[in-house]
Amino acid sequence: MKDVLLDPVLDVYSVYAIYGAMALYTLAFLTFVWQLSRLSSANKTLRKTAGQLEVAALSITVLAFLLHGAGVVMRGIAASRVPWANMYEFSISGSLVIVGIFLSAWFVKEIRVIAVLVTGFALLILGSATTLFYVQVKTLMPALQSYWLVIHVTVAVLATAFFNIAAALSVAYLLRSWGWLNQSNLSIAKLTKRVLSVFPESKKLEHLSYRFNVIGFMLWSFTLVAGAIWAERAWHRFWGWDTKEVWTFIIWTIYAGYLHATATRGWTGARAIWLSLIGFAAVIFNFTIVNLFFKGLHVYSGLK
Numbered sequence: 001m002k003d004v005l006l007d008p009v010l011d012v013y014s015v016y017a018i019y020g021a022m023a024l025y026t027l028a029f030l031t032f033v034w035q036l037s038r039l040s041s042a043n044k045t046l047r048k049t050a051g052q053l054e055v056a057a058l059s060i061t062v063l064a065f066l067l068h069g070a071g072v073v074m075r076g077i078a079a080s081r082v083p084w085a086n087m088y089e090f091s092i093s094g095s096l097v098i099v100g101i102f103l104s105a106w107f108v109k110e111i112r113v114i115a116v117l118v119t120g121f122a123l124l125i126l127g128s129a130t131t132l133f134y135v136q137v138k139t140l141m142p143a144l145q146s147y148w149l150v151i152h153v154t155v156a157v158l159a160t161a162f163f164n165i166a167a168a169l170s171v172a173y174l175l176r177s178w179g180w181l182n183q184s185n186l187s188i189a190k191l192t193k194r195v196l197s198v199f200p201e202s203k204k205l206e207h208l209s210y211r212f213n214v215i216g217f218m219l220w221s222f223t224l225v226a227g228a229i230w231a232e233r234a235w236h237r238f239w240g241w242d243t244k245e246v247w248t249f250i251i252w253t254i255y256a257g258y259l260h261a262t263a264t265r266g267w268t269g270a271r272a273i274w275l276s277l278i279g280f281a282a283v284i285f286n287f288t289i290v291n292l293f294f295k296g297l298h299v300y301s302g303l304k
Helices: 008-039 044-048 050-079 087-104 109-133 148-176 187-196 202-235 243-263 270-293
Strands: none
Touching: 008 044, 008 050, 008 109, 044 050, 050 087, 050 109, 087 109, 087 148, 087 270, 109 148, 109 202, 148 202, 148 270, 202 243, 202 270, 243 270
């Protein structure tokens, strides 16, 4: 394996770009919140301005996405490889894909309601990445110096992104279905009810969540298979009961159960939504707790 040239200076500029994207995501998040408040207002004049705010928030999100993308690309160039070999790089790359998928689906009107959740989650991921997961550029361990890193992790990032969008839609479903709001006379409950009234119908949110989960499940299945092939190339066995391998299979099993329950058992509504969210919670657990606190061949946090 030839020597790899690292560029720590370019990595610094990459971090600056990520910080800039965080500032723009914050502005986009606040603008989307403002837009929702105007859209749910009883004042017709204020409701008319909601469309302008939506355009402004979308424009800011696109700018944040471009700056975010520049940060990811610079990190890759600085490391002379694909930028997803540790938790920091996976976080900045994965959140970029999440926002990219969301923007690509903007033409679906019902998707737009989760803009607050997507920009807020992207901001949370980048904040965690820069404060908790950041490591300087470094060369890869021998097992990771393979083209399978590109194949396996690319698909894993895409699967995680689709699961994330589905989870955001599931959260929107639960918010939309809050029954206590209909009985409560509290002012905050009435305000919340007005905001949630602009959300799409619960059935539509459930259907969209299901479709994103289906795509995520297919990609995760490929992730599982590709990981086994890579493991055989690197460690001469397809399966070794490594912690990461086990949790990858657990996630696959949860989403397989979700799809089976919805497609053949007639699970709909809150039961299916909660099962979907359990699956995404397992994804988050796999990425955070497993990487940070468990030992194994697949633990790649990069932190010491």
